[in-house]
Amino acid sequence: MKKSNLQSKFKKTFFLILPLILISFVFKPSQIKAQNISLGIYPPLLEAMIQPGKSITQVYRLENQGETDLALTSQIIPFKPQGELGQVELTPEQNSPAQEWISFQNADLKLGEKFLLKAGASQQIVLRVDIPQNAAEDDYYLTLLFKNLPELMVNQSASQSQIKIGGHLLLTVSETGEPPRKAEISEFKITNAWFSLGRWQLIDSFASPLFNLRVKNIGRSLFKPMGVIQVSGWTGQPFVLDLLPENILVGSIRQVQCFSPEQNQPIVCQLKKNWQSKLLIGPFQAQVSFGLDKVDEQYSQAVSFFAFPFVLLGGLLVLFLLFWLGKKVKGYLGSK
Amino acid sequence: MIKIITQFKSLRFFVFVFASGLGLFAFSHLAQAQSSIKSENYEITWPNLNMAAGGSTSPGYKMGITTGQTSPGLYTSTGYKVRAGFQYIHSIIPFYFKISPWALNFGTLTTEVLTNEQSLTLTVNSGSAGGYQITVQENDPLTSTALYTIPDTTCDPGDTCTHTDAGTWTQTTTYGFGYNMSGTDVPSEFSGDKFKNFPDAPGESPVKVMGLTPGEGHQAERGKEAVMKARINISNIQAAGFYQNILSFTAIPTY
Numbered sequence: 001m002k003k004s005n006l007q008s009k010f011k012k013t014f015f016l017i018l019p020l021i022l023i024s025f026v027f028k029p030s031q032i033k034a035q036n037i038s039l040g041i042y043p044p045l046l047e048a049m050i051q052p053g054k055s056i057t058q059v060y061r062l063e064n065q066g067e068t069d070l071a072l073t074s075q076i077i078p079f080k081p082q083g084e085l086g087q088v089e090l091t092p093e094q095n096s097p098a099q100e101w102i103s104f105q106n107a108d109l110k111l112g113e114k115f116l117l118k119a120g121a122s123q124q125i126v127l128r129v130d131i132p133q134n135a136a137e138d139d140y141y142l143t144l145l146f147k148n149l150p151e152l153m154v155n156q157s158a159s160q161s162q163i164k165i166g167g168h169l170l171l172t173v174s175e176t177g178e179p180p181r182k183a184e185i186s187e188f189k190i191t192n193a194w195f196s197l198g199r200w201q202l203i204d205s206f207a208s209p210l211f212n213l214r215v216k217n218i219g220r221s222l223f224k225p226m227g228v229i230q231v232s233g234w235t236g237q238p239f240v241l242d243l244l245p246e247n248i249l250v251g252s253i254r255q256v257q258c259f260s261p262e263q264n265q266p267i268v269c270q271l272k273k274n275w276q277s278k279l280l281i282g283p284f285q286a287q288v289s290f291g292l293d294k295v296d297e298q299y300s301q302a303v304s305f306f307a308f309p310f311v312l313l314g315g316l317l318v319l320f321l322l323f324w325l326g327k328k329v330k331g332y333l334g335s336k
Numbered sequence: 337m338i339k340i341i342t343q344f345k346s347l348r349f350f351v352f353v354f355a356s357g358l359g360l361f362a363f364s365h366l367a368q369a370q371s372s373i374k375s376e377n378y379e380i381t382w383p384n385l386n387m388a389a390g391g392s393t394s395p396g397y398k399m400g401i402t403t404g405q406t407s408p409g410l411y412t413s414t415g416y417k418v419r420a421g422f423q424y425i426h427s428i429i430p431f432y433f434k435i436s437p438w439a440l441n442f443g444t445l446t447t448e449v450l451t452n453e454q455s456l457t458l459t460v461n462s463g464s465a466g467g468y469q470i471t472v473q474e475n476d477p478l479t480s481t482a483l484y485t486i487p488d489t490t491c492d493p494g495d496t497c498t499h500t501d502a503g504t505w506t507q508t509t510t511y512g513f514g515y516n517m518s519g520t521d522v523p524s525e526f527s528g529d530k531f532k533n534f535p536d537a538p539g540e541s542p543v544k545v546m547g548l549t550p551g552e553g554h555q556a557e558r559g560k561e562a563v564m565k566a567r568i569n570i571s572n573i574q575a576a577g578f579y580q581n582i583l584s585f586t587a588i589p590t591y
Binding site: 038041043045046047049054056061066085086087088089141143147153155156160162165170244245247255259 | 411412415416417418419420421422423424426428429430431432433434435436437438439440441442443444445456459461464465466467469474478513538541542544547549550551552553554555556566568578579580581582583584585586587588589590591
């Protein structure tokens, strides 16, 4: 009797708790999911060269892939290059005349106005750039930024997140389409050379030469260096690394990277370890040559290097010395 | 016999309820997966945007994404040259950024402990970008409605930190608000569980918490994740109240 009472109590408790557990399973995921915010933008970069008095439009796609509806606003902010690797510093405190040339062509949305982007929804934004007839022929670097407007949290100690996402606009105003472009090779060297001897850099045969190319834009318009680093030696067989065509903005220096057509990815400018499966030995010359926005040899510079198996020979020498020393010690102990 | 039938019926009922529960549970997860598939689909449907989102037009002309040079003659006739996206990247996966959860809710704070911690996960899809950076900045230090503040931490006296330099935070007598980063593409100075404080707007510029450039080895890919661990430590004389601020996360590509 006592046992059946216990069983009945257990069943009652079980069936009371079970729905609660199920409800918690049903609602828990949605509670967690509702906590994120997200934004996506395409294209992330727009490059346009426009004549004074002309206009262009570009369709942007803005997406809210998160679980929260977002109240958003938009902004055009000037930026300047930061460092030598393509990073930027937004400068909202500075004004650019180009900010006035940009507007949205959407019927229901103006630049700077608040709008709602529901969770899972996307918004097409038609950006219009109108270059005035009297605009100075120059480069203008801007970021189209979207940000959410955080809502006040009540009775909580918390840090609330504001999400901002942007795409860059690189505008060149030019009457002819051929703005004055000029480059300067600030540095071209092998970074993993052991030491330099006159104009020669010495490198170990088993190390893959790693090149550092820094190019400065001293012209009045951005450009992309397009060309190669070609390594040639006494074998007569040249080895080629393609330069990555990245933008170099006016007045800035950029460390130029290379591109692997096989991997379809940017790579560091370094000859591969299994370079033709041959030992790199003897005198070599590496020459960088590139054109601005077209493959050319307008700019070029060379470095000479001498490859020798220093580590291998050093190791052999140490082994020989140890062997010789061992023999000497053995002879000395034997004579005693 | 009757007892056995009753027990059998009750067992059937139990199995029915349990199966229904399992079904509901499974359904709730299916719904979650659906949502995730949907967001994946966006990436798959983006290729159609070559014509829509990527297209550039000018009065009287229409132009797709250009990857080469147009001749000066053509430029004079059209009046513009436009290139959308990176020349060497053919992906049109949107540059995408997610913060989860959207707030660091610290609840009730305990004094003089290093366990008042909350985390945010930052996720980036950098498929269409040559590189990217995520920066952070706070609008103000944590401030209560009565305008008391929890200052930004300066870390332990032996290894101090600022909003640009990381330091050690292991002492319970070190007070303030700070953060540490871990995961993919985070600056190396956070290694060894080092902390920084947040730069204050507008005087202090935003600082990078995540991101890579091609020169640093950036590979275009989806689902890059980093975790921001934020910590508050207060003394026992800190004024009571609800302390709040806003952390602005900015995601921008390289150029």
